[in-house]
Amino acid sequence: MSEEASDRARSAPREPSDAGRSAQAVDGRRGGHGGGLRRNRDYRLLWTGQVVSEAGFSTTTIAFPLLVLAITGSAAQSGLVLGAVAVAQLVAGLPAGALVDRWHRKRIMLACEAVQAVAAAGLVLALFWDAAGVGLLVAVAVVMGLCRALFEPAEEASLPRLVPEDQVPGAVAMNAARTSAGQLSGTALGGFLFAVGRLVPFVFDVFAHLFAFVSLLFVRLPDRPDQQAGRPAAHLGREILEGLRWVWQQPRLRVTSLCVISLNLFFSAYYLVIIVLANDRGVPSGEIGVMAAMLGAGGILGALAAPYLHRRLSPYLTIIGVFWALTLLTPLAVFIHSGYVLGALFAAIAFLPPAANTTISTYQLLFTPDHLRGRLGGVLGVAGGLAAALGPALGGWLIELLPGPAAVLTCTAAIAAVTLLTTFSGTLRGFPAVAEVRELEETPGP
Template sequence: MSGLRNNRDYRLLWTGQVVSEAGFSTTMIAFPLVVLAITGSGVQSGLVVGAVAIAQLAAGLPAGAFADRWSRKRIMLGCEAAQAIAAAVLVLALWSDVAGVGLLVAVAVVMGVCRALFEPAEEASLPLLVKPEEVPSAVSLNAARTSAGQLSGTALGGFLFSFGRFVPFVFDIVAHLFAFVSLWFVRLPVRRATASRPPAHLGREIAEGLGWVWRQPRLRVTTFCVVSLNLFFSAYYLVIIVLANGRGMPSGEIGVMAAMLGAGGVLGALAAPVLYRKVSPYLLIAGVFWALTVLTPLAIFVHSGYLMGLLFAGIAFLPPAANTAIGTYQLLNTPDELRGRLGGVLGVTGGLAAAFGPALGGWLVEALPGSAAVLACAGAIAVVTVFTTFNPTLRGLPATSEPLEAEPTGK
């Protein structure tokens, strides 16, 4: 990663975003606490937190098209500024004791839309900021950044809330302003004009992005792998938490389990570039799924929260390597004029998996005894493992970037 350490622009982007991620995670912890303090309603707390995810999903596909149509740096700067302004409005309302659920929902929607816009713009910019051989390291470091920001922000949110309802949002303002300034100094290369025609209708541009992903077998299969991994892992996580609670594990041990899950993800993201250089993408993806197939059923036999935390850490250590292989292939083999829309498609499919995963886990623990629910998740992962092992398209995934034959995006 020495090349990235010497890459001034990537360092600025990465540093700003790890702080921004911490600010966002702080806000996500503070939102339900504020709503409970104002209304005492758990339902309304869920409404505010859910508004972020709903807005992000609704804006995902258009956001990808905008990332291909507009200046990506300006999109990212606008998102950081908008989030800082929204948090400032909320701070003033809380300070004046006039904040209501409606305002909290509006701020949550702004944050969800900004995340939907920012992510494809940033992902599409990576191949312009770093050398092709450094893309795997950049992809994995971005994953580590997200995990580190979530860990620190989650811990900080509750602590800051104890000093006042508005204090976590003050930190969020500072975080987004810091990220804005960092982004301002990033020298993102000017993109070459990809077509002489004016921008198409937004719906047509979105359809082009969806069509691109669907027509490329390797993009289609690797996207399925990522969605499956996110869906079943998020379901498995909820099943284990319910199982641990049912076995009478203290809440402190359950908290340690969650922290070790996050720590395993950070370490896995840091190790992912090394694994990517030593193992072919196909073996890396299939190997991760096989390891998860073996490890996930072990939770049935673990009754200690600390041992379960170690199991969680081991499980979380693995997916970043597969995600790095998949993300690198997808970025390097998608034309620049379509990378934003690729990011929009991946953001929406990943968001749907993250939303449906806990719902699936909740249904499993209601319908099945704890151990059977664990085995159901493990069985589903095993089915995907067999698919990845014998899928000819995935087996043909090249070890190095191999350009795809792009179909024209305009008629």
């Protein structure tokens, strides 16, 4: 790392405090934790717009395969359209993170909502004129994936400028709850609206993104401390590499990122294994749907409890507690034959990860200099997306190779191995609380 880059890294912990003071100046009434967020007009506007936008996206995600099946009758082409969203988001993830660090972040978010509204409106018109084909659906899906690749790191990077430093954990947790709530409501709404009419889910998506766009217009996002936003598009590859190096060269960023990636990978595999196991045991499809809903409900409750747990537990205990809970809970599925009880197990498993995610994400955001936060989001988004995509493939391979109970125990063994590594990690044992982040420049590395 160059001397200039090292100087920026050493000064990074001071930036969140400046950001917090700047955001606090916008609304002197803010303070405390959850109460402060409730009084934070700008965060409320962003959060409300995005919960509606998430519902619109999830509605479209459910309606896409139903629409392709109705048009072509091909399950393979349904998968192609859905896969286009994920592939576009993964391919664009690293460049998008670098662009977020160059461009004005609020304008990026506004543009993403506007483009998604236009794309969904174009699909509605094509359906109305009976001119929609698979090619158009893939194009719309790609646009959605590209917009999400840009929006997500832009929003995450903006959080420390939108809320005071002590409210960042609460904002991270509420964003997680928002995502889960949007996915649950959108998933339920998508099938219902499609039954009303083929184009109805996409009409809802248009209005969802328009609502989010208007909400964003009124969000007052303080200016960034650096003057790099809007600089010319030069050396994009070099900037992407700078972001990758930053994440890899910071031990706590590297270790916590690997924790999140391994959790996504093995739990995605475990989830598919349990669904197949439940089906093989004759659990009705309705109960399997309830299982998925209870998983989402557990995640929402966990996200709501995350700020409290974050304040009460040390970062080390929060992180290893999640892995130990998974290690102890995941093998219980071998002995459960009821879909409702499996759903309760899913809810218990989903309850704790939001607390660890809050601790990890808060540290990552506050420790990373503002001019690198977009690239941090891009790197972590791509890594997490790859883990989430490979997890089901791993689960499917385990199901093909092993009996259901053995596949469950194999997933548990993998999680247990990661649990032991995290438990004995010196880097995690020295993980700082949020209040200590600003003092890291005076603390020797682990």
